[in-house]
Amino acid sequence: MEKVSASLEENKKYLQGEFQNSMDFMMRELELSGTGAALFALDGLVSKQTITLSILNPLMGAPILAGDGEAKMKFVEKSVLGSVEQKREDRMEQILLLLMSGFAVLFIDGCPEGMVFGVQGFESRGPEEPQNEVMQRGAKDGFTESYQNNMAMIRRRMKTTALKFEKAQVGGQSHTPLAICYLEGIASPQVVEKVKERLENCTLQTALGAGYLVGFLERGGLFTGVGMSERPDVVCGKIEEGRVAILMEGTPSVLLVPFLFVENFQTLDDYLTRPFYGTFIRWLKFLAFFLSAFLPGLYIAITTHHPELLPESLLLKIAQAEAQTPFPVMAETLLLYFLYEVLREAGLRAPRSLSATVSIVGGLVVGDTAVSAGLVSAPSLLVVALTAIAGYAVPRLYEPLALLRLMFLLAGDFMGVWGVMLGLLLLLLHLCGSESFGVPLLSPAAPYSGDLAFRDVFARAGWEKLSRRDAKVQDMPGSREIGE
């Protein structure tokens, strides 16, 4: 059934058929001056109080004009109901979708259209501080699972008519609604079009999280060209720079494109502190990234192939520690690394009441006992622990770092420092060849633009300079029109 029928009975039968065996399907029949009518909704998605106060009470209490169904519907629409969100709809597929999105629908016998009302009343979590993006000085509210609430959070911070929210939908089965958000006149129209095109081509049947869409928005690679944030202030800042945000119903994570490599090192706190300290923190994060990626590989490379690089006293200490363990340094580092990953995963997945136990068993029992039993050396344990801690300074890069560490470990073991250097070269080639929606991932460092690089990459300039002109993401050096 494509269109709404003028017969109430047919409409009733159709909806009852579609929602057969669904106990949340609700129907309330009523009579309007001798004409049959029925109101449909899904329990749990709507607010019964709102339905009673804004639909049923006015309908039952008002004197309805005599006439056919069409005339009654018109009268009800114009003179009886005071619901804010109401519209007439004649496509049955759309009505089904709206019903499942928390709308109520009213059919009047003789009228070939239904009237839908926005009476959503499902429970939703209130804004809380995001646990994955903790800030020292930023706002304490974060996105929720309702994309409408999320839109409101963005709108509250950017009171401009240039802010647009375009509607989209993904999921052949789930019909998950999305909002494509951008600043008109700032965001690149090509990027907006490309986002829409890629979302339209999304073949997902069910989309349960923002991460599902990432694979459809980019080609893939070690480093993502799609950012994610749970903070409205961060998303507003990104939109201001010409990025496009994708808000998805059912997830507090908002996707951001284009997303550059340097953004992995930027946090809102950088901009809330004084420039020199923001710059210092930025460099600490760069250092943490290199430490986390290269330290285990370099440790293996130097101790195995190039001991001449180390000062004698340090070399002796390492040699002494290694002499007391049964495994070669590569094996024990690899073992410790995997043990750490297992402990991390266990700590993450274990029930909260048990995660403290996991930490104690992992940190104290396994770590301390393994060293005192002479199974692993203290320097190797120190290297793995340092690597792990450094990785958390750039949490957005945790996934690629986990793989990079392993790659550099193997390269260091096979070819020493040269292997690590070759690995670095491959990493650079990969990064230099990657793009996010036509913008080079490493921009503005490579291709280099001194002005932009010392504005907000290698240094965090003061707000006077930052606000002096736009730094639109699509204007980064090396950017090109998509599809070129």
Add this chain to the structure above:
Amino acid sequence: MAGRKISARQFFISMFVSRVAAAIALNGRYAGEGNPLETIVSYVLSMGLGFLIALPIWGLHHRRPQWDLGRAAVEDMGFIGKLVPLLYFLYFVLMNGTSLALFQLFLMDTVNPAFPAALVAAALTGAALYGALRGIEAVARCATCVFVLLLLGCGLVFGIVAWRFSPENLEPLFYDGFSRTYEGVFLFIARTSVFADMAILLPMVKGRKGLGFALWAGGTALFVGAALLLVAGCLGRYAGTQGFPVYVLSSITQVRSMQRLDAVFTGVWMMGLAVKLAFGLYACRVCLSSLKRDPGPCRGGAWAGALLTEGTALCAAFLPWAREYLMDTRLLFLCTAAAGFVLPLLVLLIDLLRGKKPRGEEENHAKT
């Protein structure tokens, strides 16, 4: 292939990295022995001569800015012209192969004879192949990063060894006449693939190319000059007895926080070499794409170039008789002269003789 463009700055920085990677590998056995100070003069002269050698390339590029030399030869000479991109392909294989072979020899002779040099060379070729397949933009951007590392690494090494510089180690210039200086000029020209790189890759470069070339020549002369001056001042006659004097220079660096920097120095050198190889392999791609009717990217060219490069390097490193031929300075000089001057001049003359109005026609061609 001309769709993706890099800036002149990126191109000549890449060429700088390639040149420095080749210059670091210069050694007494394959590069001719002599007073390092005279070698500086040789380098400066070779750069001056380079401006003259490059004239036909600039001339052809001015007439046919959208065409690389291979494409121009095919368009102007038809079937016979296809020999030109093929010859360039072989030239890049030879230059890449000999550079890689020198690195293998360095690993085997100087670092550790038991070291799996062939494995390192294969890994280097693999990295370069990955770069060539990612495209010229990726390689050029990466080269900029390597350039920074190279400057930092070499700056650190040069800065530390500068304390050991002793003017007493310097020998008077031209004490044994000028013959070694001339030989040095030939040597440096023989080991330069920048002319061929320009002939093939200039259409993919935008910006102030002439200025870039001049800065490249000056910059490399400064770098090589500084390295050779330090070799002469720090090592003296001892440098002449060493296989790879620049490496020996780095191995005498001692800093408090680290013992020696030679492994790091060699790593940076490797990265420079990989950039050189990647550019060579990308040029191989362009050469083979000129043979096709549709001038689209030819990934097979990079694969074929990588395999042949690896084969050439292995032969030159492990077969003494092959090494004699492949690393012969006269052969390399002839090849570079042909690729850098003779072939571009020939194609330019034929293009002039055919007398076609070039620019508008090219635009049409580029559109197709």
